[in-house]
Amino acid sequence: MSFPTDPQPQVSVIxxxxxxxxxxxxxxxxxRAQTFPSEQVEYLLVDNGSGDRTPQLLQSLRESxxxxxxxxxLLENQIQSSYAARNTGIRAAKGAILVFTDADCRPQADWLSxxxxxxxxxxxxxxxxEILALPGDTLLERYADRHETLSQKHTLAHxxxxxxxxxxxxxxxxxxxxxxxxxxxxxxxxDADLCWRIQQQSDWQMQFAAAAIVRHRHRATVAELCSQWRxxxxxxxxxxxxHGVSLMxxxxxxxxxxxxxxxxxxxxxxxxxNTVMNSPQAGSKVPVVDQLIDxxxxxxxxxxCSRSRAQxxxxxxxxxxxxxxxxxxxxxxxxxxxxxxxxxxP
Numbered sequence: 001m002s003f004p005t006d007p008q009p010q011v012s013v014i015x016x017x018x019x020x021x022x023x024x025x026x027x028x029x030x031x032r033a034q035t036f037p038s039e040q041v042e043y044l045l046v047d048n049g050s051g052d053r054t055p056q057l058l059q060s061l062r063e064s065x066x067x068x069x070x071x072x073x074l075l076e077n078q079i080q081s082s083y084a085a086r087n088t089g090i091r092a093a094k095g096a097i098l099v100f101t102d103a104d105c106r107p108q109a110d111w112l113s114x115x116x117x118x119x120x121x122x123x124x125x126x127x128x129x130e131i132l133a134l135p136g137d138t139l140l141e142r143y144a145d146r147h148e149t150l151s152q153k154h155t156l157a158h159x160x161x162x163x164x165x166x167x168x169x170x171x172x173x174x175x176x177x178x179x180x181x182x183x184x185x186x187x188x189x190x191d192a193d194l195c196w197r198i199q200q201q202s203d204w205q206m207q208f209a210a211a212a213i214v215r216h217r218h219r220a221t222v223a224e225l226c227s228q229w230r231x232x233x234x235x236x237x238x239x240x241x242x243h244g245v246s247l248m249x250x251x252x253x254x255x256x257x258x259x260x261x262x263x264x265x266x267x268x269x270x271x272x273x274n275t276v277m278n279s280p281q282a283g284s285k286v287p288v289v290d291q292l293i294d295x296x297x298x299x300x301x302x303x304x305c306s307r308s309r310a311q312x313x314x315x316x317x318x319x320x321x322x323x324x325x326x327x328x329x330x331x332x333x334x335x336x337x338x339x340x341x342x343x344x345x346p
Contacts, residue, residue: 011041011116011170013099014089016082018048020103021057027103028061032068036112042070044092045103048085049077083182083190086166087326090181096173100166105214106134107168114212115170125175125204126195128152128164129212136218140225142294143301144218152208155192160245162206163195168214175204177328185321189235193242197325225301226308233312241318250310256303263299271295 013031017024024045031043045061047054058073065071076088082102090098097119101107111129118127131150133141144150156162169191179201182190198204219225233248240247251259275292 008037008040009097009116009119010095011036011097011099011112012089012093012095013041013043013101013112014086014093015043015045015101015103016048016076016085016089017045017050017054017058017103018080018082018085019050019052019054021050021053023103024054024057024061026106028065028071030107030109030111031071032065033109034069034107034112035110036116038069041112042072042094044072044074044089046074046076046085046089048082049075049080079184081184081187082166083186084184084326087181087184090173090176091328093173097170098173098176099170100168101214102167102216105131105167105216108213108215111168111212111214114209115168118207118209119170119172121205121207123203123205124207125172125198125202126164126206127170127209127212128156128162128206129168129170129209129214131165131168132213132215134215134217136220138220139290139293139297140222140301141218141220142290143298144225146294146298149218150216156206156208158192160243161196161199163192164206164208166191167216168212169195171198172204173328175202178202178204180325180327182326183322183324184326185319185324186238187234187322188231189238189242192235192239196243222304226304229305229308230312230315233309233314234316236309236313237316238318238322242323248309248313250314251303251306259299259303267299268296 015027020027034041045058047058055073055075058071062071062073072092074088074092076085078084086100097116099112099115115127115129118124130152133145133150136142136145148154150165150167152164152168155165171194175198179194179197182194186193195206199206219228236245236248239245271292274295275288
């Protein structure tokens with residue numbers, strides 16, 4: 001297979017948005033600050049049927065930013081799914097490199113420049129950048145930060161195939177023309193599914209760009225944290241049904257009893273002793289009392305996340321429509337082709 005290459009590729013950045021009026025101003029400021037040449041990039045902001053002021057704000061931003069960056073507002077109101085919104089952006093895109101992020105992400109200034117560097121290798125079809133946390137000072141934000149919950153290093157180390165999360169992922173248009181777009185009715189796990197299909201059905205390679213950074217805010221409440229991990233569980237179930245990957249093994253009651261006993265008899269007393277006997281962590285801005293609380297609650301929060309993920313995995317069932325794969329060119333194969341259908345890509 002011969003791989004196309006372009007020393008100065010045109011880039012299309014695609015952002016799905018649902019009720020994002022509070023995030024849009026900060027996101028656009030990050031886009032305006034990009035060091036990547038503005039004449040080589042377009043920003044496709046896709047409203048996914050928002051009920052707030054997102055549509056009006058998109059039009060206003062398009063007009064106010066037209067001297068600095070190219071913003072094109074789009075609408076996807078037929079399917080309520082971020083993947084359907086991304087597909088709408090892909091079909092409207094002019095770039096050879098398609099870059100994905102989310103409305104609540106904050107790309108750093110060198111993000112695009114660093115992300116696109118990976119495509120200098122003509123064999124590379126996907127580049128995943130890093131996802132770091134925005135500054136946060138709540139107990140749950142500190143917990144997620146310690147465990148690097150958002151980092152791509154977890155997804156890139158997946159035992160089946162590596163994949164990049166769409167909060168920070170770039171893909172060659174040629175790869176999508178070959179294997180299809182996102183499954184538009186899927187509600188989670190679509191990034192893994194797309195990356196895995198590209199690796200299974202083509203010779204395109206994946207690369208990690210550690211210096212291509214977007215920042216994302218961690219969940220700040222218990223309800224948000226549990227919802228996040230239930231979504232991870234649903235993703236496990238969907239990817240199991242689509243690709244046959246192993247499900248996460250659920251903890252049984254004896255496992256929970258062991259972990260709670262270990263925490264009560266060993267971990268909690270050790271955390272208190274370390275706090276009393278030792279000085280606060282060098283360079284830490286977290287008060288010593290909060291450091292103790294962080295240590296005491298680390299295991300309980302681990303168990304809460306594990307339980308929520310198990311709930312999501314157990315309760316999920318992949319809808320039939322979610323198996324369908326969309327294509328760029330409707331005339332060639334139809335807007336949507338069934339999963340595993342024997343069709344020739346456009």
